[in-house]
Amino acid sequence: MATANDVLRIAAGELGYSRWADPEPGTKYGRWYAQSHGSYFGTSGVPFCAMFASWCLDRAGQSFPGMPAAYVPYILRDGRNAGRQVTTRSAQPGDLIIFNWDGGEVDHIGFVEINRGSYVQTIEGNTNNGAVARRTRSWGTVAAILRPAYTGASGSLEGIGHGTLQVDGSCGPATIGRWQQILGTSVDGVITGQVRPSGYARPALQSYAYGGDGSQLVRRTQEILKNEGIYSGKVDGLAGPKYIDGLHRHLGVATQNMKPWTNWGYGLGRALQTRLNQGKF
Incomplete structure (x- = not known):
């Protein structure tokens, strides 16, 4: 199991990745997922937001019900069934954030980086025309917040001025x-x-x-x-x-x-x- 900061550090390390600059077919996250779920996911043009989130959690050694996954509605279903959904405005760093653009099935997933009160700052895959990027989102587009069972302190910034920093060079x-x-x-x-x-x-x-x-x-x-x-x-x-x-x-x-x-x-x-x-x- 991991901390919220472990997962965010891994996600932030992928900022700037673009499927257009990837020299191989598909995306690095889709190719990883394809190793256990079929070659389709490693081909070009497959949306990869859920596979990006799954990849980050996997790299950190953090489990979540129904993940790894490539389909956001299944993640929401399994997270809810496992009791991992929390109220939207209580979002904390490291939470999974799920979006709905049009009122139908949920569409997109990323990680909460900072809850700004009036809006939320995220790290998402398959955004900004196929990239991993930091975004700011209004609460009106958020369908659900799911919280992995992280170890140690929650992702809250409370008490952030205390404790010993890991000297890894990553300024998160x-x-x-x-x-x-x-x-x-x-x-x-x-x-x-x-x-x-x-x-x-x-x-x-x-x-x-x-x-x-x-x-x-x-x-x-x-x-x-x-x-x-x-x-x-x-x-x-x-x-x-x-x-x-x-x-x-x-x-x-x-x-x-x-x-x-x-x-x-x-x-x-x-x-x-x-x-x-x-x-x-």
Whole structure:
């Protein structure tokens, strides 16, 4: 069995996958499912949202009634029969979220990443024209929330500023929430208000959202980096290349004569987690 964070870390690691860029027929999730359920699922054009969710749970070692599966209505039926459905607005990180677009049979499934109150942030397969992507959804499209029997604490962000972080380089909600707690900003486990990268990458930053006017956490750290003389950009809350370079220097990952360090990789993530486990930044 696994924790909700285990499953979300695996799902977030698949962000950016596209069936159009896959060099083999079908999708990686469909080919995996086809090994036990028939060759049809490994062919091109087969919807893969349910198989993506099944793959993530399987990789984490987390079971769920009726899964692995390729048909969302069966997942909903078996989850309900097993008593795994919870009220929609109580959705927590790691929950399975099921959508209905037209009032008929349910259509689509993904994982809850963050419950924002007025809407929900998700990670889904077979979305954005055949990709694995982070989405924001209104509650009006949500048909059901199903909760796997995770081990340990629930996926709630309550108490996220406590406990020891796993030093794996993956900067998900637990890492970002701890960082926010230490620096005294609001704690929601996500770097909000970002723009899409251009010329740099953030593969290890796995808890962020686009849109808005930058992140309170990033602004606070930009001020710290400016005071240290290792960041020359604006205090705008955007985790761009100059900011990422400054983080490398602040955390001792890079030296002053080696630059630019513009990609937020797993080495930077591990250094950040190690520092946060010391209760400081």
